[in-house]
Amino acid sequence: MLELVKLGCARDDRSLFRNLSVKLSPGELLQIEGANGSGKTTLLRVLAGLSGDYQGNIFWKGKKLSSVYADFRLSTFYFGHKPAVKAELTPVENIVWRASLRNEQYSQQQVLAALQQVSLNGYEDTPCGQLSAGQHRRVALADLFASQSSLWILDEPFTAIDFHGVAWLETQLARHVASGGMVIITSHQSLSELSGSHRTLRLDDYSFADAIEEAIEGVGDDQDEEVFL
Numbered sequence: 001m002l003e004l005v006k007l008g009c010a011r012d013d014r015s016l017f018r019n020l021s022v023k024l025s026p027g028e029l030l031q032i033e034g035a036n037g038s039g040k041t042t043l044l045r046v047l048a049g050l051s052g053d054y055q056g057n058i059f060w061k062g063k064k065l066s067s068v069y070a071d072f073r074l075s076t077f078y079f080g081h082k083p084a085v086k087a088e089l090t091p092v093e094n095i096v097w098r099a100s101l102r103n104e105q106y107s108q109q110q111v112l113a114a115l116q117q118v119s120l121n122g123y124e125d126t127p128c129g130q131l132s133a134g135q136h137r138r139v140a141l142a143d144l145f146a147s148q149s150s151l152w153i154l155d156e157p158f159t160a161i162d163f164h165g166v167a168w169l170e171t172q173l174a175r176h177v178a179s180g181g182m183v184i185i186t187s188h189q190s191l192s193e194l195s196g197s198h199r200t201l202r203l204d205d206y207s208f209a210d211a212i213e214e215a216i217e218g219v220g221d222d223q224d225e226e227v228f229l
């Protein structure tokens, strides 16, 4: 349902990755791994539609992403490094506001259930600016509890989350995938026990260094072709 074809990204004249082709179907979780600076966040920002600076093509439900972007946005939940949580709003207000950005409406019961799920009951009326770093991220993660988005794009969602929060989040991921949802996630956490539909993609395998090696190997294969290194 989501397909990347020969995707490549460069930043500041440096190639991060190239020739990345992969398909993600309903019921699958794709974990993106790679060294610091290999381009994991860059890739997720591209997939979330937050950056159009890339080579190659992205298809959603068989159509070019640019032509079905509105549908894609409504089908996607993006959790970035710094999720949008307004400091002056309470957790309840933030959940309602964040849902409205995705054209979703939660009942009061759903909001309170979501807060309970992320152990923020008792903090309903506390401005989020007064919450701890982990609680702050839990406010954004609470969305997952009632999310209707089929594709979750999660950038290091376990950061600052305690042991119980990690277990809760793993359960949400497993449930989402089991019910036909899709997940793309960066995490240094091992997720392999989640389900058989879990795949890992190492971004370093698509790095420029590999491209140079390929080019060097190619010199002997085709003497007519000029190779620029």
Ligand SMILES: Nc1ncnc2c1ncn2[C@@H]1O[C@H](COP(=O)(O)OP(=O)(O)OP(=O)(O)O)[C@@H](O)[C@H]1O
Binding pocket: 011, 012, 016, 034, 035, 036, 037, 038, 039, 040, 041, 042, 043
């Ligand atoms: N907008 C930008 N302008 C210039 N360089 C950028 C930009 N965005 C990212 N980069 C660079 O691209 C490289 C990859 O960054 P990115 O955040 O995607 O890596 P990452 O794999 O997520 O790293 P980490 O594991 O440390 O979070 C870094 O060297 C970064 O400085």
